[in-house]
Amino acid sequence: MVAGGSIGGLAIALFAARAGHDVVLLEADGHAAPARVDEVWHGWKRRGVPQFRQLHGTQALGRSILASRAPDVLDRLRSAGAHDVDLLASQPGIRCGAGMDDLVQFRCRRPVFEWVLRAAVEAESRVGLRRGVEVTGLLVTAGRRPRVTGVATTVGELSADLVVDATGRRSRVAEWCLRSGAAPPTTRTVDTRQVYFTQWFHRETGFTGSDPMLRVELPFATLLVLPVDAGWLSATFFAPAHDRGLRARLHGTDEFLGALRAVPSVPDRIEDARPTGRVQFMGNLANQLRRPSSRLPAGLLPVADAAVCTNPTWGRGGALALAHADALVGLLDVDEEPASLTAALTAWTAENLEPWFRDTVLLDAETNARWAGDRPAPSAERPFSHADAVRTARTDPDLHVAYLRYRNLLDTPAAFWSNPEIVDRVRASAVGRTTGLRRDAQACEPGP
Template sequence: MAKVVIVGAGVIGLGTAMLLAQDGHDVTVFERDPAPPPSSAPDAWKVWERRGVNQFRLPHAFLARFRQILDTELPKVSRALEAAGALRMNYVRSVLPETVTGGWRPGDESYELLTGRRSVTEAVLATVAEGTAGVSIRRGTAVAALETGAPVVPGIPHVNGLRLQNGTIVHADLVVDVAGRRSALPAWLAEIGARRPSEELADSGFVYFGRHFRSADGTLPAQFGPALMHIGTISSLSLPADNGTWSLGIVTTSADRALLALRDPTRWEAVVRSLPLVAHWLDGEPIDVGVKVMAKLEDRYRGFVIDGEPVATGVVAIGDSWACSNPANGRGASIGMLHAQVLRDQLRAVGLGDPKRFAEAFYIATAETVEPWYRATFAQDRHRLHEVEAAIRGDIYDPGDPLYEAEKALAAAGPRDPDCLRAGLDIRLVLRRPDEVFADSALRERALELGEDWREDTPPGPTREELLSLVGS
């Protein structure tokens, strides 16, 4: 079995460590942030310092695919999450009325979520990972560079370990970079003489403004609309979480300068109050101070095989370090864990005996299984950015893209047809990709017919002028 070192003990670094250790690999995780996970959910929320993860206290929901991978591959994490108060919920069983769902059907179990605040969820993953045989987590230990050995392919650097910030060199059979959106991996690769990975970086991004709340009696606000709703130039997020807590988010784009005023709690609240389907989510005790903001949330993809050749052997990137997209869709953890499964499976199938073959096999498996989710999310993000730009100008966005039309119609058809509802949930909860769903031409036709009025069927909210007035512009 292999000696594997992982850079980063975020959600995906921890999940990967456990998946690989379960297969007998010897896994060491290096994490820059020093603080260990607190043992209680309140402390994980209040006191856990995680400067390395900017989104640590921003709204998160962990979707059905994430839950499915935990339940099947890491059931001890699922159990520990439930013990810590995480919310197991199924929109079909407990949120949507039977008149909409058409009643419970075999297979509806797949729509179950196991979710909680980011800090609480990660603390549980970290605690279980620390107790997992074969996993060692070294916190307060930043990685500074890659180490190289003799190339296995002439001209392509071979990574055989890491150099820590304190100068220590750690050798390994495989380095897995899970250092998040701002990973230094491209710079480290440049330092060892590797070609730069190809990088696709969108030129504009989303901005998040979020707050968390708690009820006095552990109940959660009623969900009157989808967790993510696009309302003119803003999107709302209303996400149930653990232990009677929830989060509320407003998502805008960096092009919409006037809405940067949403960082002011009074203006943020005024805007949420103007959204009839989510205003009641304000009726709880705020459990954070002020509005948490994160900007420059671009879509970014990195390709580590160029013209059929890996830029280096002995090193791979997964999770946000490989690709990240607009987090409003809530797919990051699900896509990241899918990627971790792919890594585990390629180690099983191909192994590390031939590092070039492994690099290629991992690249191909990523491209087949994980990248389509990134591409689908990226396409949605581009459309959303253009929708907002058009709405700011007072125009109607009409890209003439059949997939865009089909997805919009499907969302509108969901409350009118149980099959369309489930097809929409499949996409939203990262169970089936849009192209897989729409390969069913009968379903596609039904969605287009039942949801043809999608342009008029928009959630209620302020006009652009009212919105600008609410933020004081």
């Protein structure tokens, strides 16, 4: 039984069904997916996913998981207008070597991605998708180690061998556990202190995968310009939540467009593109970890944002949700016994996803410090700054590849930040920059 039919829940249903498991997928939103891809933007109500029409990028890890678990989904994405983007295409000089083949992202608007994933799930005979059914609680046996036996829903009680919580960052699993007499997970929340403003553009002639994205670190905000599918492009300012003056200005379309056009190289990128819709705001963004207690009911399996949620400015949640789904279905192949599976998933999450939570908290701290005019002091976990890593990556091809692999979640945070060779290269490059030694270095495209 999977509660929540967004990226995380859909991926689990799809991967599990293809691995031979029967799945019931319960999604609170009742609206059916439109029949055609060109209807998804305006014609699909997704009240349960407030970020549905925000900017969306998927890190290369997400694509590589789809390539191994569901390559047909990548084909369908391409047919629906998504672009494959080779992240090293602009640097043919460094196009050989280990770790470069999977540096490819797919780019499309989030509704397009979810529409393709949903269609793949609906075509699986082992999945029963029930729209408009909200989970309201857990059915749990009493005893020393409680065990989940199903869920309470708006259409009655439904029994299940295993229950996956894929209801997202606002999951009510702690409340469900408490009400059923079980120990809730411990929740750790770190406010990002950041907000989003996105304006969409559309260009009749279309944007393609070869139109590069642009990320500009401004002194007071970060700008991300991202061309996606079917002629759509998003421009987003990530800004400090406390800066009320800036927030008031970015809310207005004219002032937003004025600020956007004032950033060098932006006007060329949005030439002939028509602003579409209003500026969309997104706030209340937190990094959040729900760590299960050892007394979480056996057979309860929290995944994706319901387990580990990271600041979306780094575009990690979708790929991590796919990785979580992949891992859970891999664990199911080994042992379906509920207590063992809950313990194994808890251990996998702690080892593989918690580091991304900590990493995102540290990245946010650096961004917030920069916006405040400060620079965080180096620490054991952060021997150099992210800004120095990006600067070094522009002139050091090997570091560029290492940085892209980390940024795309293909290598762990520790493999990047704690690699002595990387630490030396970034530090040497920072010293070289201050003494002017590297003036002759070739400039590379900045990474995403």
